[in-house]
Amino acid sequence: MTPTTPVDTPGTAEESGWSPRLAFSLFSIVLVLELLSVSYMMIAMALPDIAMHYQTTQAAWLITAFLLLGAVAAPLVGKLADIYGKRKLLIVCLIISALGSLMSALAGSYALMIAGRALAGMLVPCLFLSYSLIRDVFPSKTVPLAVSIATAGMGLITIAAPFLTGWLIDDFGWRSIFWFFTGTLVVLGVLVLASTPESAVRLRSRVDFVGAILLGAGIAGVLVAVSFGPTWGWGAGSTLLYLFGGVVLLGAWLASSRIISEPLMRLDILRLRPVLFTVAAAGAVYGATSVYATILPSMAMTPSSLGLGYGFGVDAEGFAIFQVPIGALTMVGGIIVGLLCARGIAARTLLINGSALLILGGVLTALENDSKGLLLLWGAVFGLGTGLGYAAIPNLVIKAAPPELQASTASMTGVSQSLVASITPVIAYAVMNNSFMAPIDPQLTGGAVMYTEGGFVAAFLVAAGAGLVALIMALGIPRVFTRFAAYTGPSATEAEPVAVAAAG
Template identity: 65%
Template sequence: MFSLVSIVLLLEMLTISYLMIAMALPTITTHYQTSQGAWLLTAFLLLGAVAAPLVGRLADLHGKRRLLLVCVAGSALGSLLSAVATSYGVLIAGRALSGLLVPCLFLSYSLIRDVFPARTVALAVSVATSGMGLVAIPAPFLTGWLIDNHGFRSIFWFSLIGLVLLGAMIALSTDESPVRARARLDLLGAVLLGGGIAGILVAVSFGPTWGWTAGRTLAYLVAGVVLVAAWLLSARTTSEPLIDIDVLRRRPVLLTTISAGFVYGSSALFTMLLPMIAMTPAVLGLGYGFGLSAEGFAIFQAPIGAMVMVGGLVVGLLVGRRMRPQPLLVAGLLIMAAGFAAVGVAHDGKGLLIVLAGVFGFGQGLGYAAIPNLLIAAVPPQLQASTASIVGVFQSAFPAILPVIVFAVLNNSYVAPLPPEMTGGAVLYTNDGYLVAFLISAGAAVVGAVVAALLPRTIRQIDAPEHAGTAVLAH
């Protein structure tokens, strides 16, 4: 139990990290006099996505607990660097290093699969990936208090202390996985895939700012695509590739990976759009908005966190009783789509919006918990971390790509015609714009549900390739 609590709290740090940065963003950009606040989020996701395949492969070779602790230590170092940063560039470097928290998600459930009793794995994985959403409920209040009373640097000190404590708890309570893959590390594949992911994500993230036809946008995009293509060729010709393409293209793995991207991308969209509606002042007459402060928005965050936990527990209990995770993933995405559509149509009342936020959170919890249970069923233990790392890439890429699409539509057609003196220079959108944004988001969730519905009814575990022989270490 202590081991599970330690892992769950570590993954909650990943959730809280997003929330704290989002709330501190205005203060940080004002302090450093920069308009490049997006880098605080992009740098975090970028390094997490780039590092995921290499971390996953190293975990299969050298131990999932060992790599989990390495990532925790690296992220703690990033928090320290951010806390003492004297320039915005140093702060961004610290935030990028903190992105090593991203691989902790798939490392955690891969480790649970190897060291927890078989009868408890489904529930433990579900709880770990979505279970203690209640921890996120007080986070907005805590963040507001820290920023107001101790400045924005206090959130990085909080992260540093939390990561050090949680790393120690995991080291003391959780056994190392006895499962190892027998293979060499494909460094060329790591460089090609990492560089390709980085190029594509930079282009997608900053295309709206630089211009989609700008030279540097196209340069990053083309370079990224070329490097990913080179990685695919390398993986086909290398005897021990970083990610086995034959495993990745298997229907259960490929469709689960794509579905995971839609789950996390949809969650990112809801996280961005909901506070924009709730925190816009009603006096502007746009047909929405309650003028809430960051702390006041916590009343909308609370039901999301609580229902994510409920959804995760439902998946854990049902899968533990031999229900297939695939229909639960489909249901989760459809519930998220319904939540998007309902909020788009009716977002002028606090009570209703709070209820709909909870509905969305329940679907989110179902999706979060179903994904690792599907991968555990489909992939052999010695390839668990490296295969799950690609899922981690999609879980980072989709939250970067889907918001770009939605905000491109908003910025091109639905900017509210208000004078700058009324908005304080902020860009606000019309009521119709939010309807369109939420309907596009609902459509993305429906596409994810269709992909998940194509998963086979019976998922049989893939045989491990010959080059990935298993070594089971004695305890």
Template identity: 60%
Template sequence: MVTVPDSAVPPSGHSAAAPERWTPRLVFSLVSIVLLLEMLTISYLMISMALPTIAAHYQTNQVAWLLTAFLLFGAVAAPLVGRLADLHGKRRMLLVCVAGAALGSLISAVAGSYGMLIAGRALTGLLVPCLFLSYSLIRDVFPPRTVALAVSVATSGMGLIAIPAPFLTGWLIDNHGFRSIFWFALIGLAVLGVLIALTTDESPLRSKARLDFVGAILLGGGIAGVLVAVSFGPTWGWTDAKTLTYLLGGAALVVGWLVSARTVREPLIDVDVLRRRPVLLTTISAGFVYGASALFTMLLPMIAMTPAILGLGYGFGLTAEGYAVFQAPIGAMGMVGGLVMGLLVSRKVRPQPLLVAGLVTMAAGFFVVGVAHDSKGLLVVLAGVFGFGQGLGYAAVPNLLIAAVPPQLQASTASIVGVFQSAFPAILPVIVFAVLNNSYVAPLPPEMTGGAVLYTNDGYLTAFLISAGATAIGAVVALMLPRTIQQVETDAVAVDGSVALAH
């Protein structure tokens, strides 16, 4: 085997003959990827807007699991998908994930029970690995000069769907029921899969890696056990045997995974890479960015769509279509935040302070909405403020990763971040709704609420303050990132035309 120095590997993973400027095919490729990732955003949006309708239809107060199942499956799948992408190609695995997510949307669309709906949503979680696969693929096949802007645009969106999507979602839910959003997702994913296959090149990078199925089972089972305990603890009782079994069992499985990761030759998540300061702090910060986004998109529609006539101190009684005026600013300003990030990074501005700014902006949005949510105009403005911070955060994370790790480690390292980007949005809503369901359920008869579970005004204040605090912690973590990002050192070893990694 011959060791290949870093200089022998093109910085973006493609040949030196690749074009150094934008071409029509590259533009179509980027637009296809952007639309796919906006389908991920829309998946949050559509579910959040449909929560009141779904909760009433299935008579459940466990609506957080519509998001948690989606993200939990995505968290477990991300490292496996990353390994498979290293072995077989990032474009190929991207298309496999799109196909799996489309199947999940079909299951959700025809679900006859809440359990089946949750199962479909879980499979749709294969959209989660599409995020890191997309920007890793961009890194490999796009010209170096276009990478920073392309990644920022791809991860924060271009407004192609994010702005009109709330109005479309509201129209679908109000006129065709909540199942229509899953049919829309199915059709959209099928079309985008074809477009990506036609316009996007496959990454030439490969690495020799083994799949750590044991690690996947331990980590996935551990996270699931803890989440079940936190979610159902208020119902079962915190000292109940079932709660303790899930909680302690889940914790034991996570510890088992940590031990396994230190002893297995090729673990699911490389702890040595994860413990590098830039990678670890970026990973944790990414979790808080995505966790905060999930909380905001779940809590805001529940406030706005609650009828004011119930006398809870909040609510405007909006339909799903009427709520679109609150959601559209999040997508629009998220696009602006991402473009600002991409342009500044292209001009050599460090992404770390912009990540901090994004998290601080999101925390401020949570706090102000928590203490003042009785004005439609103010909420629309605050939604835009939150969206701008969200756009900065979304775009900063991949740019920090690109600076921290070489191309050969992009898929596997990005999959680590993918776990946190899924786990935090899965865990934080479960914690918040556990608090709401335990202490802040509004004492209203079912005939007044249509069977839906509603919460007190103090409950929402508490929920937004918890969210603001969690996001502020994320900002502190981002502040700890080093001013100069040192790239993880690795030797690339050529093996039968592939690239094996030693680090």
């Protein structure tokens, strides 16, 4: 296995700076990631109608199936992208996601609905494919800002998403959500093809399909156990079967990757501090934001008339006002990272600051949440931390990994983000369900479970705790490190640093 281009050639585009073509390319990529950002929210708002239509109590599979296939496919997609081209795999993912959305729009049974939603999960790998592609085809001086805008821009559109979703469901029915996804994905595929060139960077390698099956099945088992453990019971046979089976398969993958000469993922990469701590920090940042985004709507939508000490009784559209500071400051944080990284400020420093803001925003929201004004302010603090964290992570990955392994290394980050983001809300709700159930007659709440104010305090402290883990991991990233080589020496599994110093 050998790389086909020099290790240190970021940005193969002909322009030396920004141009209309480049701005069009970035706009197209940002829209792809914005659609990924709002897909969770839009489906969540449509869940009650979908569950009623199919008379099912398994509505959670619509969320789990999407995340599950995205996480399972990420390592294989990353390796294929390094071998065959990042734009090519990005388009393939968009096409599969569009077909999945079309299947869901036409589904006559809930099984087909779930299958379509799972295929739509191929939108998840588009996150790391996008910033890996930007690294290869954008001019070097534009890469930090472009990557930061693309990744931290996710969240800005969530301000308008509740209004759009409410209009589609109320006027055209829940199937219109999937028709919207289908049409938008087709348009976005055309935009990317028209605006963004293919990367010239290639990795000569074979695909480790055995590793892909073992790793994918292992991730799937763990995710299913984590997602449905609260419903099935953590001691239930099904939960333990999926969890134990997933762990065994992951162990088998680890063993196989040490034997196969060209593994799906190079485990030696994770022994390098810049990569290991960046991957861990990425998971913690996304874990913190996942908890915050999951818990905040529940708190804000709780009627204040229940006398629980929190809640404003807003509906889904009314909740959009709470998204404004979060989405806007997330975008601002991304722009700050891009501008400062382009001027030589280390992404490590920005990740440290972003993690600190996540801690501060989580703690303040936990302690003072009975005023809309304060909640908007704390959301802004948390949003700024989110933007700094989201944008710093891909910049660190770009610094640490050579071009030939950008996508496969970034896919490790994507798996970490998906796994931790799925686990942390489960932890938060486990704490709330075990100790903070409100003694309210379910008939007064339409059967909905209510929590005491202490429950939300604990949940937001879980978000802050994830931010603390991100901070510790960020501090573990070296200030200066050498990028590892793609493949050196007689063994393809030996990682040797090349003489390319990079500021973390």
